[in-house]
Amino acid sequence: MSVLHDLEQVILSRRGADPDSSWTAKLFSKGPEKCAEKFGEEAVEAIVAAAKGDRDNLTYEAADVLYHLLVMLAARDIALEDVLGELARRQGLSGIAEKAGRGE
Numbered sequence: 001m002s003v004l005h006d007l008e009q010v011i012l013s014r015r016g017a018d019p020d021s022s023w024t025a026k027l028f029s030k031g032p033e034k035c036a037e038k039f040g041e042e043a044v045e046a047i048v049a050a051a052k053g054d055r056d057n058l059t060y061e062a063a064d065v066l067y068h069l070l071v072m073l074a075a076r077d078i079a080l081e082d083v084l085g086e087l088a089r090r091q092g093l094s095g096i097a098e099k100a101g102r103g104e
């Protein structure tokens, strides 16, 4: 199991947990829209760190982004395995070729 898989299991275990003792449970209790909004906020913080070239902060914010991505996916019942499967499907296919295939 990877760190991400382990983290996904912890996140799933927080469904129905006490929002006062778990940040994940607090996010779930606010609904999938709030989970998505929080992911967006964390992504913006990562963008700012990247734009500034702040390597330490970007590393920290990227971890926040990955955690909040998993929460957002779980809130919509999408498994990490499904996302990894989509990435695996794309392996060996250039992004340029893929975009051309979509006619964009």
Ligand SMILES: N=c1c2ncn([C@@H]3O[C@H](COP(=O)(O)OP(=O)(O)OP(=O)(O)O)[C@@H](O)[C@H]3O)c2ncn1[C@@H]1O[C@H](COP(=O)(O)O)[C@@H](O)[C@H]1O
Binding pocket: 007, 010, 011, 014, 021, 022, 023, 024, 025, 063, 064, 067
């Ligand atoms: N990886 C994380 C993780 N990353 C970030 N966060 C929380 O996400 C919240 C982000 O909230 P804010 O945006 O308000 O905080 P911030 O971005 O640090 O603050 P500002 O930049 O806004 O000042 C903080 O409370 C962080 O602690 C996380 N909370 C939990 N996890 C993992 O999830 C597990 C379960 O956590 P609980 O559900 O809280 O038990 C933990 O053991 C961790 O493994």
